[in-house]
Amino acid sequence: MIELRRAGPEGFMPALDTVIGIYTxxxxxxxxxxxxxxxxxxxxxxxxxxxxxxxxxxxxxxxGFGYGFHGMPGQWWHEVVRRALEERSGAEAAAGWFGNALEIAEIHVHPAYQGKGIGRRLVSGLCEGRPESTAVLSTHDQPTAARHLYRRLGFVDLMTMFVFPGGYEHYAIVGTPLPLTADAPGAPAAP
Known part of the structure; x- marks a missing residue:
């Protein structure tokens, strides 16, 4: 049986080598x-x-592990993605998605344990009880298991075919209103 344990920075930092191993x-x-x-x-x-x-x-x-934090100006990902969304969809859309957002930075499950619902539990657990009005993240813009999971959890595409500065891979930037409405039919409305 897989159990989840919550940790703040003081519990995360000592486990950084383990985290990097799972990420790798x-x-x-x-x-x-x-x-x-x-x-x-x-x-x-x-x-x-x-x-x-x-x-x-x-x-x-x-x-497996996942983590997130409150996104705000001055954070690299937040600045880059919010600016790009503003250019593509307007200031109102960018403010709606990024004005009060939980930014989920990492969700990874060791390959030997994938396909067992752990990723779903990690995303749901990170979003549970958060005060933010939205959750946002980036994922490879390909038909992966992760993309499918995020859609099933109610995340919608905010931008596709997005390339981060200095990068070359295509990403999808996705978001969902909080609280999550897992497996709800159809996509949730934008905030």
């Missing part, structure tokens, strides 16, 4: 990007209202 197994990034990713994660833990969920087995082995 799930995403298979180039090795030369791991130090940078670890620094990004370390920085995220300093953001307002940071919370992490660890998915672990009965013996305590961590097999």
């Amino acid at each position: 197994a799930a995403m298979r990034p180039p090795v030369d990007q791991l130090a940078g990713r670890q620094n990004i994660m370390r920085n995220h833990a300093t953001f307002p209202d940071f919370t992490c969920l660890f998915a672990h087995t009965e013996d305590g082995t961590v097999v």
Whole structure:
């Protein structure tokens, strides 16, 4: 049985090597990007209202994690994505989605444990009880299991075919009003 354990920055930082191991197994990034990713994660833990969920087995082995925080001006992802949405959809849409948002930065499950509902539990758990009016995240803009999961949880596309500055991969920026309305028929209305 997989259990979830919530942690703030003080519980997240000591587990950073474990987190990077799960991230590496799930995403298979180039090795030369791991130090940078670890620094990004370390920085995220300093953001307002940071919370992490660890998915672990009965013996305590961590097999997945997810974390998010309150998005605000001055944070790189927040600034880049909000500006792009404003350019594509207008200031009102950008303010509606990013004015009071939970930004889900990472959701990863070790490949040996994928397909068991852990990702769904992590996303739902991160969103549960949050004071923000929306949740937003970025994911590869491909027909992946993650894209399917986010749609089933009520996330809608805010932007597709988005390329981050200095990058080359296409991402979808997705969002949902909070609280989640998991598996609700149809897409939720924009805030």
